[in-house]
Every structure is written in C-alpha cells, then in structure tokens.
Amino acid sequence: DQQVKQNSPSLSVQEGRISILNCDYTNSMFDYFLWYKKYPAEGPTFLISISSIKDKNEDGRFTVFLNKSAKHLSLHIVPSQPGDSAVYFCAASAVGGAQKLVFGQGTRLTINP
Amino acid sequence: GAGVSQSPSNKVTEKGKDVELRCDPISGHTALYWYRQSLGQGLEFLIYFQGNSAPDKSGLPSDRFSAERTGGSVSTLTIQRTQQEDSAVYLCALEWGDLLTFGSGTRLTVV
Numbered sequence: 001d002q003q004v005k006q007n008s009p010s011l012s013v014q015e016g017r018i019s020i021l022n023c024d025y026t027n028s029m030f031d032y033f034l035w036y037k038k039y040p041a042e043g044p045t046f047l048i049s050i051s052s053i054k055d056k057n058e059d060g061r062f063t064v065f066l067n068k069s070a071k072h073l074s075l076h077i078v079p080s081q082p083g084d085s086a087v088y089f090c091a092a093s094a095v096g097g098a099q100k101l102v103f104g105q106g107t108r109l110t111i112n113p
Numbered sequence: 114g115a116g117v118s119q120s121p122s123n124k125v126t127e128k129g130k131d132v133e134l135r136c137d138p139i140s141g142h143t144a145l146y147w148y149r150q151s152l153g154q155g156l157e158f159l160i161y162f163q164g165n166s167a168p169d170k171s172g173l174p175s176d177r178f179s180a181e182r183t184g185g186s187v188s189t190l191t192i193q194r195t196q197q198e199d200s201a202v203y204l205c206a207l208e209w210g211d212l213l214t215f216g217s218g219t220r221l222t223v224v
Binding site for chain 2: 002004006009032034041042043044045046049089091093101102103104105106
C-alpha cells in the first residue's frame with residue numbers, strides 16, 4: 001500500500017522556468033511533510049518541509065504548498081537552475097518526527113539549458 | 114552525507130550468499146535508521162535504533178535481514194541467503210531533530 005505517491009517518475013523543465021513536482025498521500029494522519037533531493041551516488045538531503053497547520057512554506061527559490069483537503073502537496077522551484085537536476089522525494093510523517101517517515105517513489109527532474 | 118560513512122559503496126554478490134553492509138556515524142548519535150531504495154520504488158524503512166531501546170524492526174522484509182548496532186555507534190545490516198529482489202541501494206541515516214541525514218549508500222547487486 002503506497003501511502004505517499006509521486007505519479008510522475010520524471011520531469012523536464014527549461015532553465016529559468018518553474019518546476020512543479022507533485023505528491024499525493026492517502027493517510028489523513030500525516031501531519032508533517034518534507035522534500036528531499038538526491039544526486040547520483042549520494043544520500044538524499046533535506047530541502048524543505050511543511051507542517052499541516054500551514055498551507056505554504058517558502059525558502060528562497062523553493063516553495064512547498066499543502067492542500068490537506070486534497071491530500072496533495074507540491075514543490076515549486078523558480079527559477080529552475082541546472083544544479084536543480086536531481087531526484088526529488090516527497091516524505092510524510094504521522095508523528096511530526098523522522099521516525100515514521102514514509103517516502104514517495106521519487107521524481108527525476110532534469111533542467112535543460 | 115556529512116556525519117555518516119557507509120561501506121562498501123558497491124557490492125556485487127551471488128544469489129544465496131550472505132552480505133554485510135556497514136554504517137559508521139562519524140559523530141555520536143543515538144538514533145540511526147536503515148532505509149533501502151529499490152529500482153522505481155521510494156525509500157523503504159527497514160530498521161531504527163534509538164539509544165539502548167530495543168530496535169524497531171518492523172520494516173525488515175524477511176527474517177533473512179538483521180541488523181545490529183554495537184556500542185551505540187557502528188551499525189551493520191546483514192542479509193543472509195541473498196535473493197535478486199534484495200538488489201537495491203541501502204541507506205543509513207542519522208536523526209537530526211525531525212530530519213534525517215543520509216549516508217551515500219551501498220548499492221547491492223545480487224546476480
């Protein structure tokens with residue numbers, strides 16, 4: 001049972017444009033959501049998070065939006081840069097901490113010059 | 114990732130052989146996780162160590178998998194009688210507050 005789903009395995013965006021990565025979840029108990037970024041041959045690194053009490057969190061070029069009624073969150077990157085090319089994982093937790101993190105399958109983002 | 118060293122980085126083994134994967138936290142942390150990423154799949158939780166508490170083994174896929182953490186530091190994940198479906202990247206992670214810091218992983222290929 002895939003509780004966190006990233007339905008797009010890959011996404012290609014032109015440099016300078018907006019990248020939008022989507023994530024859906026099924027467990028209504030999830031209250032904390034994170035995005036991780038992974039380069040080849042490296043472990044994932046934390047990018048941005050959002051608590052269920054908010055619907056938007058912004059950090060520089062990165063913004064995460066949470067729609068609790070739709071059980072959907074998205075990551076916006078604008079403007080997209082070549083260094084943003086990586087695999088992005090959405091993750092969710094039901095207890096607000098790392099222990100119960102459930103990850104999506106990941107979306108490979110490619111930024112084209 | 115900073116603070117977590119994993120070895121080997123790559124391992125090719127024959128089906129049926131046992132393998133041992135190592136996670137070496139550079140700095141002392143009480144909480145350590147093992148995850149794996151299979152092709153086309155998300156990161157799958159395997160096991161969690163927290164201090165002297167009994168580990169949470171709820172994510173281990175079968176009894177062929179085991180892990181230990183000696184002295185609250187180095188951890189080893191052992192897979193006995195490996196199968197082709199065990200092929201994946203195995204990641205060790207340390208807990209920083211609510212977040213995880215991952216090692217670079219061990220890519221295991223069972224042939």
